[in-house]
Amino acid sequence: MQGATVSADRSSNQWLQTYYFLRTGVSIFWIALAVIMGKNSPAIGAVLLVAYPAWDALANYLDARMSGGLGASPSQKFNVVVSILIALAVCWALTVGMPMVITVFGAWAVFSGMLQLATGVRRWKTASGQWPMILSGAQSALAGAFMFHQAQSGMPLNVTTVAPYAAFGAFYFLLSAIWLTVKNLRQRSALAG
Numbered sequence: 001m002q003g004a005t006v007s008a009d010r011s012s013n014q015w016l017q018t019y020y021f022l023r024t025g026v027s028i029f030w031i032a033l034a035v036i037m038g039k040n041s042p043a044i045g046a047v048l049l050v051a052y053p054a055w056d057a058l059a060n061y062l063d064a065r066m067s068g069g070l071g072a073s074p075s076q077k078f079n080v081v082v083s084i085l086i087a088l089a090v091c092w093a094l095t096v097g098m099p100m101v102i103t104v105f106g107a108w109a110v111f112s113g114m115l116q117l118a119t120g121v122r123r124w125k126t127a128s129g130q131w132p133m134i135l136s137g138a139q140s141a142l143a144g145a146f147m148f149h150q151a152q153s154g155m156p157l158n159v160t161t162v163a164p165y166a167a168f169g170a171f172y173f174l175l176s177a178i179w180l181t182v183k184n185l186r187q188r189s190a191l192a193g
Contacts, residue, residue: 012126013180013187015066020177023059027170030055031163038159045159049101050090052162053108057083067123075118082111098157105162106147113140132179136172143168 030052038045057080064076071077086108093100117137120130143165150161 012067013184016063017177017180017184019059019063019066020173020180023173024170024177026055026059027166027173031166031170034159034163034166042158046094048159049094049105049162050087052166053083053086053090056112057081057087073119073122075115075122079112079115079119082108082115086112098161099151102147102151102157102161105165106144106151109144109147109165110141111144113137113142113144116140130176132172132175136169139168139172140165 030048034045034048038048060076060079060083061070064070064073064080067073067076070080086104089104090101093104114137117134120133120137123130123133147161147165150157
């Protein structure tokens with residue numbers, strides 16, 4: 001029975017390693033597009049602003065599906081729904097103005113951060129590399145509060161206003177991916193030895 005548990009933990013860690021590297025790569029790609037193209041093209045910036053929460057919904061769905069299903073992870077199930085609603089809310093906010101878009105992103109950062117924190121806490125005993133996810137969730141909530149401030153400040157806003165938030169997320173996903181890579185290599189080495 002213990003061998004089955006070790007095998008399940010290894011499989012979970014392998015999936016999360018791949019998933020976290022994927023999240024890192026997509027975030028870096030999104031940031032590059034935002035800085036290179038979205039900053040100078042409102043249309044591309046708008047597409048990127050809608051795509052970011054839509055991708056988050058898809059990513060959470062894939063992760064939940066590979067980690068026991070949406071029923072096994074209520075926080076991810078809720079995160080999928082919230083991220084879809086935020087993508088739709090961003091579509092609406094784009095018709096109002098960038099301060100409203102950044103306010104919507106701020107609200108999303110708070111909610112998704114708390115849900116990510118809950119998922120990290122839930123996985124703490126069954127998967128490695130969760131402490132960066134917990135830190136990321138907490139920092140996301142703080143970033144949301146900062147976005148509220150930016151939206152009200154009168155400063156120029158565009159898609160790059162969200163880029164630091166995406167960059168911190170990419171950093172934490174990368175940290176978790178590296179942590180799991182090292183752990184997985186150690187486990188393989190121990191099994192081979």
